[in-house]
């Protein structure tokens with residue numbers, strides 16, 4: 001039933017497509033479309049014209065989101081690596097000073113005890129704490145500290161001093177965990193809107 005000429009139907013097609021025409025118009029368009037392949041084609045064209053830019057827009061949008069998130073990720077990785085490098089250098093420097101220079105201050109048993117029981121453990125913990133803040137929790141860190149301490153046993157102390165490697169390693173572990181957890185908490189807090 002071709003009640004309306006194609007011209008009127010084509011004028012209505014955009015409204016029909018957008019679903020903003022009256023029920024009567026809608027019905028008229030649908031009835032016309034059933035019998036008019038030319039207008040069907042016109043509707044198809046309209047659909048393609050409207051859908052393709054929309055798809056393009058979506059992928060454009062998606063691209064932007066992807067670019068932004070990869071930018072953020074790369075920045076986070078970079079700053080993480082930066083923190084890791086600075087942390088490793090700082091920790092190595094402080095640990096070498098603690099383990100290899102502080103014993104030079106030892107002149108008698110009293111100063112020896114002070115160094116081994118207070119000064120070195122305190123620096124061990126503080127260095128590990130600082131390292132944790134900069135580089136996060138690193139499970140190899142306490143082993144590195146143990147490895148750095150061991151040669152000093154033969155350089156500065158007698159063989160019975162090996163026992164100190166246990167508290168120093170534990171302090172390094174606890175310090176690293178504490179600093180690393182605080183870093184995690186701060187980063188999480190900072191990222192909140």
Ligand SMILES: [Zn+2]
Nearest residue numbers: 006036038039
């Ligand atoms: Zn028609």
